[in-house]
Amino acid sequence: MANVYKTKYTTIQGETWDAISQAFYDNPFKVADIIAVNPQYADVLIFEDGTELYIPILESESPDTMPPWKRG
Numbered sequence: 001m002a003n004v005y006k007t008k009y010t011t012i013q014g015e016t017w018d019a020i021s022q023a024f025y026d027n028p029f030k031v032a033d034i035i036a037v038n039p040q041y042a043d044v045l046i047f048e049d050g051t052e053l054y055i056p057i058l059e060s061e062s063p064d065t066m067p068p069w070k071r072g
Helices: 017-025 030-034
Strands: 004-011 052-058
Touching: 017 030, 017 052, 030 052
Parallel strands: none
Antiparallel strands: 004 052
């Protein structure tokens, strides 16, 4: 599961959980980690433009090893 570090992300029209997971983790199956820190959006299938989500930094990642565009 995720540690305390998170980055904020603003969605674009038409994005889905698995696409966001793929973009941040190179893995579309990390959706549960993202939903865990954004439970208020758990029932959303397709996002509208401008939804702010928190993306957890998984234990295999740290702010020091992430590319700058993925940092909060």
